[in-house]
Amino acid sequence: MGAGVSRIEIPGQVQAVLRRLNAAGYTGYAVGGCVRDSLRGQTPADWDICTDAEPERTAEVFSDCRTVLTGARYGTVTVIFEGTPYEITTFRAEHGYTDSRHPDGVSFLRSLGGDLARRDFTVNAMAAYADGRVIDRFGGLEDLRWGLIRCVGDPAQRFTEDALRMLRALRFAARFGFAVAPETEEAIHALCGRLQAVAPERLRKELSGLFCGEAVRSVAERFSDVLCVLIPELSACIGFRQWNYHHKYDVWEHTLRAVEAAPPTEVLRLAMLLHDVGKPAAFTMDKQLVGHFYGHAVIGAAMTETILRRLRYDRRTTELVTLLVREHGFYLMEDTPKRMRKLLSQFGEENVRLLLQVRRADGIATGTAEGAAEKTAMAEQLLESVSAQCVSLPQMELNGNDLIRLGVPQGPQIGAILRALLDAVLDGSVKNERGALEHAAREMIDKSEYSL
Ligand code: ATP
Ligand code: MG
Secondary structure, three states: OOOOOOEOOOOHHHHHHHHHHHHOOOOEEEEOHHHHHHHOOOOOOOOOEEEOOOHHHHHHHOOOOEEEEEEHHHOEEEEEEOOEEEEEEEOEEEEOOOOOOOOOEEEEOOOHHHHHHOOOEHHHOEEEOOOOEEEEOOOHHHHHHHOEEOEOOOHHHHHHHOOHHHHHHHHHHHHHOOEEOHHHHHHHHHHHHHHHHOOHHHHHHHHHHHHOOOOHHHHHHHOHHHHHHHOHHHHHHOOOOOOOOOOOOOHHHHHHHHHHHOOOOHHHHHHHHHOOOOHHHHOEEOOOOOEEOOOHHHHHHHHHHHHHHHOOOOHHHHHHHHHHHHHOOOOOOOOOHHHHHHHHHHHOHHHHHHHHHHHHHHHHHHOOOOOHHHHHHHHHHHHHHHHHOOOOHHHOOOOHHHHHHOOOOOOHHHHHHHHHHHHHHHOOOOOOOHHHHHHHHHHHHHOOOOOO
């Protein structure tokens, strides 16, 4: 970046695609996210290409490749070039979004300028030639340098055209740790009610992206009004004082800290966002002026299910997040092997791992619990050792025949020794490994606990 020409590195294969278009008399540029990510020093997930060739012409240029007219109506052809799919889209303008869902129509353009102008944010509205020179018509380089999400053109107009862009602004801000430019922010606060009209399928992807962003907490704090349009149930949490010495923060601040403390996966971040959503409804205060939230996890789980269904999350995600919210208060008071085995049999290993992460994030976010991270690390170790242990005789690495081979006569002793070994394995004093089990068996025999 800086004065002069900015360049990015374009992979040879992408260059070959662009040069093929050029050789056929068309223009071709890398555009959008791939240019932005390259300038940020990150490897783009995919390279989108735009061209003045109309879809059928693009298909001709790549007639030796497999091509799919994915969205020919919108100008997009997917070309499988040397095994990699590329979306090649004709320069286009979009007209009106009367339903806030889809453009009413698109028209193809002859030049790049109009195509860049229809794009949402300056940092997303840059293109690059095959040789890597960057084309920046709207100050994207500057905004990238200062870390700003700014609309291309008039924010109010752009958000009125397509309300989803408001949520996209927050998603990019959270992902890159960028601020939203002042006029863009102002328009979001003014117009966010319009997000209600956007199809949940479009909202969901941006919403999950937002919550998985590194800077989610500051963005969600500043734009809680936007989140409350999408999930009105959250509004009762904002500023809800807990009256409890275990908690340093109000419900909303605790919630956002918990989101931030969880690993950035969709399921865990949604679970933390919603884990205490039932608290305002469950609040009681005792005579000592201490607040309680009995049953909030169960209330919250029911709310979570409603919320995620309304946003059209898939069934698996909805069920899993609901489970995590319902069970988030599980307390492994003492993380004993016995308790861990019980959890494993109740929820299964994968879900116990998730619950431990939930408990960890929840603990960190109280602002008062010491050692939540260390406790989780220890519980995870315990989980490893317990799950590595067998839970029943058939899974034990030593069986009756092995004992006979060790010299134990057939008879009731066999069963007695096996059960004693299993107990030792379950309480963690002996590993479920052949060598260790044989050693333990010999000791039992030698001590003539099981006289031969
Ligand atoms: P990501 O890495 O998250 O995919 P991206 O920039 O590629 O980032 P996409 O959602 O894949 O984001 O969109 C590709 C490009 O299309 C964007 O960079 C932007 O230029 C444009 N774009 C996408 N959605 C919109 C929209 N709703 N309004 C205007 N332009 C959009
Ligand atoms: Mg993309």
